[in-house]
Amino acid sequence: MEDFIFIAAAAGETNTFDFEPSLFHFPSQLYMQNAQGWRWFYALHRKNKRVVASLYLNINREVARSSVQSPFGTIECSNTLPTETLYDFLVFVETSIRALGVREIIIRNPPLHYNSEKEALLQVFLFNLGYSVICAEVGATRFVTNDFALELTRMERRKLTKSKYAGLTYTLLQNENAYEVYNFIYKCRQQKGYSLSMSLDELTRAMTEFPDRYLLFGVFQGDEMIAASVTVRITSSILYIFYADHAQAYDKLSPVVLLVKGIYVYCQQHGITLLDFGTSARNGMPNFGLLNFKHRLGAKASPKLTFAKTLT
Numbered sequence: 543m544e545d546f547i548f549i550a551a552a553a554g555e556t557n558t559f560d561f562e563p564s565l566f567h568f569p570s571q572l573y574m575q576n577a578q579g580w581r582w583f584y585a586l587h588r589k590n591k592r593v594v595a596s597l598y599l600n601i602n603r604e605v606a607r608s609s610v611q612s613p614f615g616t617i618e619c620s621n622t623l624p625t626e627t628l629y630d631f632l633v634f635v636e637t638s639i640r641a642l643g644v645r646e647i648i649i650r651n652p653p654l655h656y657n658s659e660k661e662a663l664l665q666v667f668l669f670n671l672g673y674s675v676i677c678a679e680v681g682a683t684r685f686v687t688n689d690f691a692l693e694l695t696r697m698e699r700r701k702l703t704k705s706k707y708a709g710l711t712y713t714l715l716q717n718e719n720a721y722e723v724y725n726f727i728y729k730c731r732q733q734k735g736y737s738l739s740m741s742l743d744e745l746t747r748a749m750t751e752f753p754d755r756y757l758l759f760g761v762f763q764g765d766e767m768i769a770a771s772v773t774v775r776i777t778s779s780i781l782y783i784f785y786a787d788h789a790q791a792y793d794k795l796s797p798v799v800l801l802v803k804g805i806y807v808y809c810q811q812h813g814i815t816l817l818d819f820g821t822s823a824r825n826g827m828p829n830f831g832l833l834n835f836k837h838r839l840g841a842k843a844s845p846k847l848t849f850a851k852t853l854t
Contacts, residue, residue, distance in 0.1 A: 546585045546594065546627055548634040553580035553598055560592040560620040564652075564776050565755055566612040567596060574748060575610040576600050581642075583635045585619075585627065595619035595631050597649075604645040611739075613782065613820075614652040614846070617664060621657075629667050636671070640853050647851050649673070653681035653818060653844035656780060668849045677848035680828055682819040682841035686809040690802075693840030698799050705800040708763065712804030715758040715770075717749055723758045723770045730787035738785065745772070757781070759804050761788070761797040769797035773805060781809055782818040802839055821846055 553569050565571055572580050579602050585595035597617045599606040609615030619628060639647060649668070654661045684693070691699055715723060724742045731738055740748075749756040754775070761769035769788035776782050783805065788797045809817055819841045822833035837843075 545588055547588055548585050548631060549583070550638045551582050551584070553582045557584070557586070558592050559596070560587065560590075560594045560622075561618060562777050563596065563618055564780075565752065565774065566609070566615055566776070567598065567618055568752075569598075570751060571612070571748075572598055572600070572610075574744075574751065575612060581606075581639075583631075583638060585623075585631050594623050595628060597631075597635055599635075599639065599647070601639070601642060601644060604643060606639050606644045606647045607650075608648065609650040614650045616649055616651045619660065621660065625663060628663065629670075632667055632671060636851075636853065645853050647853065648676070648848065649850075650677075650848045651846065652776075653683055653846045655681070655683040655685075655816065655842070655844040656776075656818075665847065665849075668851075671851070673849040673851040675847050676850045677826075679821040679823055679846040679848075680833055681821050681844040681846040682833065682836040683844045684806075684817045684819070684839070684841040686806060686815050686817055690806040690840075694799075695838040698796075698838045701796045701799045702803065704795055705761075705797060708795055710761055710763055710768070710795065710797055710800055712759060712761045712800050714804070714808060715760050717753055717756070717758070719758055719760070720746055720749055720756075722767065723760065723772060726767055726770045726789075727772070727785050727787045730789060733790055757808070759801060759808070761801045761804070763792075768792045768795075769801045771801055771805060775814070776818070778813065779815045780818060781805070781814045781816070783820055799839065817841075 553572060579600045581599050581601055583597045584593050587594050595617060599608055600610050691702060724745055728738055757773045759771045760767050771786035772784045774782045774784050786798060786801060806817060819836045822829045
């Protein structure tokens with residue numbers, strides 16, 4: 543503990559990190575979720591003055607949340623951070639927010655596979671400190687290693703072959719195609735009775751703020767877009783499939799398989815080692831059809847837990 547200083551500050555202060563923060567640890571991204579209420583808690587190494595652990599919380603009345611709209615918000619830290627320091631940091635955060643009048647804290651963790659060792663340790667410490675799980679989701683991730691088709695089931699490999707014979711092609715699109723991609727996915731979701739969590743304005747604002755973090759992919763038959771995806775580069779090594787869908791008229795070809803292949807190949811070419819397929823749920827319960835489809839594409843289940851604690 544004597545090697546580290548724990549600090550509570552206003553969100554937005556700049557500092558040097560001993561690890562790569564995720565996109566959801568950028569103050570400008572946080573303020574896009576909510577313009578008010580953010581506080582930053584971090585651990586600083588005394589000698590090198592680098593941040594070794596970090597947590598942003600949005601405080602609204604008596605509730606502190608690590609995520610307002612983003613898929614997760616959690617403690618991020620150096621892989622060399624001593625385990626006892628991580629535990630002490632959690633206690634420091636709790637003590638600090640209690641002094642601010644907070645009576646409930648909610649921490650939304652990423653899928654376990656983002657950093658299995660650190661996330662597993664964090665989960666145990668949260669349980670030790672009296673937190674409980676208020677939401678358990680099934681994430682699906684695939685490590686980017688060998689050829690995409692090798693981990694596909696026979697059924698999905700046949701779909702890739704069908705796509706080839708049908709003349710389908712995939713491509714990385716430009717940011718100026720955001721309107722086309724968003725509206726295509728929006729119409730696909732409408733036909734299935736689903737909605738999108740972001741408006742077009744919100745998406746374009748995020749892409750303007752972080753032009754290198756939001757990547758668009760499409761599958762075409764000739765000039766016609768038949769599948770599309772919005773992905774988010776969470777860190778230099780993690781890509782998250784935020785939205786993906788295809789036109790119902792092409793169900794038999796299942797062009798999303800080719801779409802995911804295109805995304806996977808992009809990961810191989812750009813040093814991305816983990817592809818996050820997102821969670822699979824409907825009305826708070828597992829969407830088994832979607833989850834099984836992701837498994838057929840080589841993804842593995844990765845628990846994504848949200849913790850909460852009432853402070854007394």
